[in-house]
Amino acid sequence: MMRYDRQNLMTHQQLSMLTDIQKLHFAVTDLALFLDTHPNDPVALYRHHTYASQLRQYRDAYEAQYGPLCNMNPEMSDTWRYINSPWPWEM
Template identity: 30%
Template sequence: MSKVVPREYYQFMQEMQAIDFVLVELTLYLDTHPDDAQALAQFQQFQRRKQALMQQFEPLFGPLHEYGNSPAGNRWAWAEGPWPWQV
């Protein structure tokens, strides 16, 4: 039986994926330009935004990783679907 996934789930995922793209690109740039303070500041800004989104997402929809930000509580929720790549 498949679960109905709310629109907000997709909005979170889309923004986190966009941020991941930016972080990968900035990582590659910083590998060759390690002294670029503006790029480093931008990287840190996007890291903070991603962390904030993950902290908002996980209490609503479950962990993004088996080692996610959400407390495990009294049961292991990682095995509950849908997993991010199944949606």
């Protein structure tokens, strides 16, 4: 049985933000795959640009409040904060 510390539990707001990021990431990836076979589709291009911009904003807002989402992102603080978030199996 896993033990959960208070520090590792996600708040409702944090979980909601993370869910929104996951939805946008899926939409951007799906549209990118579609654009691989339909590169001149203006609606898909517009949606990809819109969702990619939203995804960037949501990620920036999440990381500013809760720390990095990925260990590949540049760390701007004086400590390695990536390990402070719960692991996917702890959510």
